[in-house]
Amino acid sequence: MFDKVLVANRGEIAVRVMRACRELGIDTVAVYSEADRNAGHVRYADEAYNVGPARAADSYLDHEAVIDAAKKADADAIHPGYGFLAENAEFAGKVEETEGVQWIGPSADSMEQLGEKTHARKTMQEADVPIVPGTTDPVEDPEEVTEFGDEHGYPIAIKAEGGGGGRGMKVVRGPEEADDQLESAKREGEAYFDNDNVYLERYLENPRHIEVQIIADHHGNVRHLGERDCSLQRRHQKVVEEGPSPALSDELRERIAEAARRGADAAGYRNAGTFEFLVEEEDREDGELLGPDANFYFLEVNTRIQVEHTVTEELTDIDIVKWQIRVAAGEAFDFDQDDVDLEGHAIEFRINAENAADDFSPATGGELTTYDPPGGIGVRVDDALRQGDDLVTDYDSMVAKLIVHASDREECIARSRRALAEYDIEGIPTIIPFHRLMLDDERFVAGKHTTKYLDHHLDNQRLVDAQEKWGTETESTGDDEEVVEQEFTVEVNGKRFEVNLEQRGAAAIPAGGSGSGSGGGQKPQPAGGSDDGGESVVEGEGEQITAEMQGTILDVKVEEGDEISSGDVVCVLEAMKMENDVVASRGGTVTQVAIGEGDSVDMGDTLVLVD
Template sequence: MFDTVLVANRGEIAVRVMRACAELGVETVAVYSEADADAGHVRAADQAYNVGPARAADSYLDGEAIVEAALAADADAIHPGYGFLAENAAFAARVEATDGLTWVGPSSDAMTELGEKTAARRVMADADVPIVPGTTEPVDDVDDVHAFGETNGYPIAIKAEGGGGGRGMKIVAEPAEAETQLESARREGEAYFSNDAVYLERYLETPRHVEVQVIADIGDDGEPRVVHLGERDCSLQRRHQKVIEEGPSPALSDALRERIGAAARRGVAAADYTNAGTVEFLVEEDPDRDPDEPLGPETPFYFLEVNTRIQVEHTVTEALTGIDIVKEQLRIAAGDGLTLDQSAVSIDGHAMEFRINAEDAAADFQPASEGRLDVYDPPGGIGVRVDDALRQGDELVTDYDSMIAKLIVWGADREECLARSRRALAEYAIEGVVTIVPFHRLMVDDDRFRAGTHTTKYLDESVDADRIAEAQTRWGTAAASTEASDDSAATERSYTVEVNGKRFDVELAAHDAPPIDPGETDDVGSAPSPERPARGSSTDDGASSAEVGGGGEAIDAEMQGTILSVEVAEGDTVAAGDVVCVLEAMKMENDVVADRGGTVADVRVAAGDGVDMGDVLVVLE
């Protein structure tokens, strides 16, 4: 087993990996950006290294800086968690090529093969795994989309080769939309994955999202050994983003479950895959199905993609099987091999995972732009697990994903799991940061969800927004606190210092000492860091960041995100409703439009720029 593992991630998944390492007697190293200097994953690690500024591209996505931190810390392995570089085959190859470092995950070759969706479809088709009717080679011309539609009908899904989680996927409902949607999918693919290649699939009208957790290694005979740990149903989604996951699926018969599990094992074995991964499928739901009659073995299902990493919802499988998937990842990467075979896997009870996102469900799930956890008291009791990296008093970091925690609930059956989830969600006390806990409380009593007949389109097409607003009003968390907490009684003083990029925490006991005034410099000689100016406030030179001058009108960012494209230039004339730029936030493209007509006087952003809520993007006159 390894001595030291660097976790190339942040937040709850970094803490979750660190806990597994601690139980194996392995020390851990955290990496953090300037925005995360006080984050929970930094507190949880044995060592911590600053790898850059808040912008992810300059810190958590900087593979060179992360490898340098691993070498400086004498780590002998890197675990990527999920997100950021977790599915980046080039980064995996960099780690593999670095003497003394081991990559905790599938090989970079397997990641390349299965990470490109058209290549993965070919692998699965060769292994007799059903695939959705579509292309097995990239398309780059709108005529290809039209031809596909003529043969297979509409709607069509255009998908980025490197995509996942809805990123880089666009739906073409009719031929007239083909050109615009093709360009949009290619643009997202380039922005997210540095790969503008796309492929086509028939878009299923009533799909369920069912995925199979697998763990694999190579046996002593040189042949792949693949174990599946059952399926998870991730059909409750909003705009292709999972919200609640559960297992086993409430919709599958045992016979269909066996067919899907066997297909996952075949496909993974054919790719010579090792370590943990998830094979995702779309299953055609029958809209008229009796909830008491699960889908039979004849039900069509199709391969969707392989996630070559651990999943957010791996906790559901752990609750059902009692198997620590992260420990299995570490053992396989260390050369110790799988500790179980298929006959040793049994599924017990029912489990659900609720993503606790800092979003306002009543405002179209808009991510919070600020906040502090004035109250943070997660639930407990039998069958309740909370994965987080937070503690009361923490400031919300909004530079990255909005998920702040995960609530995992287990019950002897689905009814008990739902009842226990209702209780746990009611116990979850959070104030100072808006979350989607009220939305989850609504869903555990939603008739369609309780019946288990929902599809991936249910939230987007069928749930009344008024119901969500009522839930937010009834159960919503308090607004963010604006006053600093009173620490005047404290006599211990904590300091954080960095030496050559490495973080150290120092505590000094000061008996009968007066409180430190935030504006003063302490006796050690280090002054407190200045706070960032509020959006629209004056900066050091006296200029307001929201001022546009000359009587112009600013078009500003309504949320934090990344500029994907700028559609106007200085001197252009625009009308009300025209798109001036495209902003990515929370894995979705958002058109930024002009509220009124005018002439573009100033363009203040370019493709690839990160922006905060309130930042001026374009000025009209």
């Protein structure tokens, strides 16, 4: 067994992995960006190393920085969690080549074969697993998109090979959208997964999202741990997951599980992974299930642990993360497939820092002035933040996960109502009101919701009413005395120590150097920074188009002197791993562009001036 594991991630999943390590008697190492210097996963770890600035590409996605941290800490294994580098075959290969460091996950070759979607589709075709009509080679030209649309019809999904969870996926509803959506999908794929290859699929209009948890050791043993239903999504992002699926008959359930097993066998898969499928929903009476003849299609393989692995753990009483570590250490399973029993029903609720009533817009900052999670029988909370912590908005919006387990779905829903009512968070908005609404939603309770339900069928006024009824305070009520804090971080023999100097009612302490963090009030920097290290200065008069949230500029659509109209897109801002178009509220002439591609901006920063 390993002595020390570096967790190449942040937030609740980093703490989740560290807890498994601690129970196995393994020391843990955290990595953190400047934005996460006070994060919960840093506090929990035995050691912690700074791997760069807030921008993920310069820290959590920096291959060499993460591997160097493992070497400095003398870690003998790296666990990637999910997201960031978890499905990056190049990074996995580098870890495999690093002497004395073991990769906790499937091999780089398996990740190459299954993690990149075009390779996975080819493998599934050979294993006689049904796939959605689409391409098996990367698409480069918009004409390929329109030709596919002419043959298979619209809409079309353009998907990044390394993507998942809706990131790197764009929907083309007509030939006129092919150029822009192809460019956007490739850009997201490059930004988040270091891979701008994309492929095409027929876009199913009314599917359920079903996935099968697989785990395999290096001794020829493959186990499936049942399925999860992840159909409640907004903008292709899962918000509620449950198991078993409330829509599948036992016969259909077995067909899908068998397809997953065939796929895993064909790929020679090892460690934990998830085979995802789309199941076409049908008109059903109340209580009627989808029969064995229902259409289902392979979607993708997630070559990693997933956010919703907790649902399966509650149903099977199998610690998947521990088995990831044990498999990587060479251990064989001590249970057979017949030993895997799914007991009762489990639901996971993602507690995101978002306002569901405002199109699930992410919080732009705040402090957890109150944080009191629920407890009691059948209630589990996976988190990393604690009361008094500031919300870090540079990455995803998830604060925690609430997992509820009970003897059946009816009791699980009742227990979930109780647990969500107990969950007390103030200082930031969360989607707890949305979750409470869903537990009284007729379609969700009946198990008839699909992946399109939230985006196309749910009345937004119900979300507004839920937010008013169950929403919490989002502003701190502390005193107004200015507190200036200067933090120093030092490492001695691999151990992280922090020294804080705090002054109240005093002028700000000057901070030297350009790497002192992401202080508020700074103007956006030119792409790559200015030659003299100075700030970009906004000059002139006119309408200021400002950033509504903290993020990174992915694309600038205008130049000085351009004539624009109300509603025109001036730039694309990435925040919370989603692309957001920034539009002009009125027409005019662009007199200054204060940002460039790759710049990090804070909420309120001026992006463009229009006269």
